[in-house]
Amino acid sequence: MIDNYRHKGLRKKLVEEITGKGIEDQGVLDAFMAVPRHYFLDAVFTEQAYSNMAFQIGAGQTISHPFTVAFQTQMLQVKKGSKILEIGTGSGFQTSILCEMGAKVYSIERQKELYLKSSRIITKLGYTPKLKYGDGYEGWPTYEPFDKIIVTCGAPFIPQKLLDQLKPGGRMIIPVGEGKDQVMHLIVKNEDGSFEESEHGVFSFVPMLKSKEK
Numbered sequence: 001m002i003d004n005y006r007h008k009g010l011r012k013k014l015v016e017e018i019t020g021k022g023i024e025d026q027g028v029l030d031a032f033m034a035v036p037r038h039y040f041l042d043a044v045f046t047e048q049a050y051s052n053m054a055f056q057i058g059a060g061q062t063i064s065h066p067f068t069v070a071f072q073t074q075m076l077q078v079k080k081g082s083k084i085l086e087i088g089t090g091s092g093f094q095t096s097i098l099c100e101m102g103a104k105v106y107s108i109e110r111q112k113e114l115y116l117k118s119s120r121i122i123t124k125l126g127y128t129p130k131l132k133y134g135d136g137y138e139g140w141p142t143y144e145p146f147d148k149i150i151v152t153c154g155a156p157f158i159p160q161k162l163l164d165q166l167k168p169g170g171r172m173i174i175p176v177g178e179g180k181d182q183v184m185h186l187i188v189k190n191e192d193g194s195f196e197e198s199e200h201g202v203f204s205f206v207p208m209l210k211s212k213e214k
């Protein structure tokens with residue numbers, strides 16, 4: 001895989017575009033400059049990899065729009081060393097952005113094909129998140145609690161197990177809704193274990209599916 005000055009130029013333009021749309025977390029912008037998004041798409045899409053579009057990544061799934069990835073990441077307030085659970089590894093692009101920001105990332109994917117493919121690319125880039133082939137509704141009890149949880153598929157409801165696995169003081173960003181569109185929800189867990197919830201616009205994700213559905 002090649003990452004040359006042309007790709008870097010395209011990334012710079014993308015960073016300008018998402019800055020114009022309201023992304024101001026420098027850590028997020030730096031990570032977008034650093035992670036070669038075209039590695040996560042089939043070679044035929046190299047040119048378009050840096051346009052603000054979603055793409056098929058196999059198994060009927062899509063890599064999220066760059067702006068969506070940037071927006072969800074910014075909402076999490078990621079810091080170096082943040083322990084983050086991601087539901088829906090997909091292409092591995094969002095996972096890599098979080099790793100690039102210095103987070104300790106745990107990511108779950110329910111499609112074996114995508115789990116295997118993204119594992120290869122992430123490893124090639126030199127990132128070392130913990131990846132799991134499994135069901136995101138269960139979270140990852142072995143490694144709880146998490147400082148942040150990011151769900152990158154449209155959830156029909158907010159899974160209780162994910163709320164349980166969030167650290168007091170932690171933040172979860174999750175698109176909620178059945179059908180084509182979801183409302184982005186930010187959930188903050190207070191130190192006393194209570195939750196505060198706010199809504200942040202409409203987005204479109206592939207659905208968060210139960211373990212046995214295909």
Ligand code: SAH
Binds near residue numbers: 087089092093210
């Ligand atoms: N973060 C990804 C987004 C991929 S789309 C990226 O940057 O490319 C969402 C992904 O969620 C799909 O790969 C889909 O297979 C996965 N998914 C759907 N339901 C899931 C579940 N219950 N548990 C884990 N992953 C799930």
